Amino acid sequence: MFTGLVEGIGTIVGISRVGGDVRLTVRPGFSMDCRIGDSVSVSGACLTVTDLTGRVVGMDVSTETLRCTTLGRLKTGDTVNLERALRLGDRLGGHLVAGHVDGVGTIRTKERRERSWLMRIAVDANLTAYMIDKGSVAVEGVSLTINRTGADFFECNIIPQTGRETVLLERRIGDPVNIETDLIGKYVEKFFLRGNAASRREPEGQERPGITLEMLYQNGFGD
Known part of the structure; x- marks a missing residue:
């Protein structure tokens, strides 16, 4: 279980195919104290740490996860949001995020609004059924508040702090993003x-x- 408060950004340094699965190796851009077997949210998808080599973290991605998320589109050098699993007793600053991606959305617009950015993301109507105005949603593993919903889209603000600490503002119009609706x-x-x-x-x-x-x-x- 996660909070959607991203701890830092990692860089993909290796991708290898193992049958229909994929093994990702990620170099966190921060000190990420973890052990083999720990759960880590990688841009919203919950993965298990399977290898540690220095500061590089290895994780396996199953065929099912590749089907449901954007992880299969990653390339070496791409950046991802990282968050370690919530511990009992931690503050829940975002909202309860399982790391089980419900679907992939597409960024339709990105507009500067004062110091923030307003982002509209297109999603299937079966996902907006679980969204309400001022409710919570996880985009690329980031806990966000929904400004407005439509039949096949939702809008949210990216404040300066979130823009600095996550990869959201690196994503461009037309890019796919992982979506997890409110549990x-x-x-x-x-x-x-x-x-x-x-x-x-x-x-x-x-x-x-x-x-x-x-x-x-x-x-x-x-x-």
Whole structure:
């Protein structure tokens, strides 16, 4: 689990194919104290550290992760956002980010607004279903507040601090970016869908009831 508060920027120094998978080697631009087996968010995708050679960190990327993220497009010399996993007791300064990318968006516009940048990102409508104005979203692993949503896009501001400490302002119009929507919204939807065709079933084969007004009233969530 991560916060979406990027710790620093890393540079891709090696990419090798292992069957359908990829092995990435990254040189962090900061002192990243980690061990083999630790989880690291690489531009929003949760990867496991598999090798440490000096300050260079090696991580494996599965075929599934390559399919769902922008990591398969990386080249040697590219830069990525890095964040180590959240520890119990740490301050949660951003929002809860799982590092499980939901899809890839495309930067449509980047406009200077006073000291910040306004960025519009196009995404599939199935992702905007989990977005609300002033809600949270992770873009390239960065926790951002949504200014406005549309049917197939959302907008957010990149403040100067975020621009300096992440790779977001290096991304250009037309570039793909990793998107993770708010974790809580997906679980809420799952609970509401119980009892429908996509629902879980109890071991004896009976459907578990969904959240209904009647159930909420019965459990004290009403007048």
